[in-house]
Amino acid sequence: MEPPALSEHAFLAVAVPALAGLLGLAVGSFLNVVAQRVPAGRSVARPPSACPRCAHPIRARHNVPVLGWLVLRGRCFDCEAPISARYPLVEAGTGLAFVLVAVRFGADPEGLRLLPAYLTFAAVAVALALIDLDVHRLPDAIVLPSYPALALLLAVGGDGRALSRAATGAVLLGLFFLVVWYVAPGGMGFGDVKLSGLVGAMTAYLTWGTFLVGAFLGFVLGAVAGVLLMAAGRAGRRTALPFGPFLVVGAWSAILGAGRLGDLYLTSLGR
Template sequence: MSTELTAAAALALLGLLVGSFLNVVVHRVPAGQSVVRPGSSCPECGSPVRARDNIPVVSWLLLRGRCRDCAHPISARYPLVELGCAALFGALTLRFGLSPILPALLFLAAIGLALAMIDLDVSRLPFEISVPGLGVTAVLLALAGFADGWSPVAVALLSALAWFGLYWSLWFGTGGRGMGLGDVVLAPTLGLALGWLGWGPSLVGLLGGFAIGSVVGVTLMLVGRAGRRSQIPFGPSMLAGALLGAFAGSAIWGAYLGTIG
């Protein structure tokens, strides 16, 4: 097995563990609860989750998706979040290798997955995650700068400003009806990280989020799941656009410039 595949496999395993913790974050942060204490327990009978039942994915399969004590069903979303985080970690490692920017991208993938799940659940992006997320991302990018040079800094800062400016304008211009404040707070973090990768990833990520959101909205209306006045969480589309920008933004932007050049 090549070094790249070995690294991707190792970080995918790490993603499983991180995904297990993200399930706690998704459940507790919106409720204002600590993500550290108390330990995990069954929401139905209150029995503590045993250590052997905390193995990502495997424990859910062995328990057949039910609590060991009361047989209450355990949502399939738990192993899906774990697998999703593992897939993101592995894919990002294959795409960027063991580069200095990888830790920042892995961190954003983790909090982005948690924020998307929370937004789908309660229609908000908690500041408890997004505000410190900006600081952590900035620190991780600074470490990347020390290791690999500071040439991306100017574009990253301008990108963060552009993302924030657009989202703030939409929020302010609609009186908060067309854009949530949580989206505004998250925007500069995504802009900063994607801008570090270049203008192509930043712009594709920015515009891609709105394109994905439009497709989701129209699809939900066509199948009767939403109306013209329905409030549809935008965070997942925003984050999906950022993911598109990270993985394919340079190629897409280059192809676009080729068509107009």
């Protein structure tokens, strides 16, 4: 008896996340380079990655995401200097993020058209979160080019009404953050204002509920983190915290499912 044929939906549900995960591992390896070099104004293409202690270029076989670090047991092949566990963690984390995005968008042909845009946004979010945690900056070199790149990707896979909603969401959240930045100087950096437009566009493209939850969660997560750090004695009222990571985590929580709560809320208001 022949096994039942695999439906197109079931095939996409398995194959797309698997391929996206492999892509995410490779992208995560590149994002490690981006997070180190972009804040310093260095090229992400040259020179090749090398050990910071002995300056020996990393061999291709040791540059395989996650596996290379495990094979080397976390040490340079040439001088045995320790290699931070952050490298494989970023690679694995980006791979997992890509899998989650693929599960969200890759199970049907309509979602597949949006997959490139949201995978790109995931990569941008990871890079910006890492840099903001390291140096408390959100570089224009990443944020500003993301606007036309993501707009183009959404336009290729989207419809006019959703694109209009995305543009409106970008303006609304950007203006809101601009007002907060102006009224409470020091509460956030201007890089957060520029990033907020991306978040507004990518969340509002899906639904207004996703937009509301994404914006709200960013502030809630930032406030909770601040309170916890103050309670632990590691921050004061005037301590500047990087807000970018909370903003992108809030956005992605909404995109991956929490936005449905916002949709339910807006639906209840309309009754």
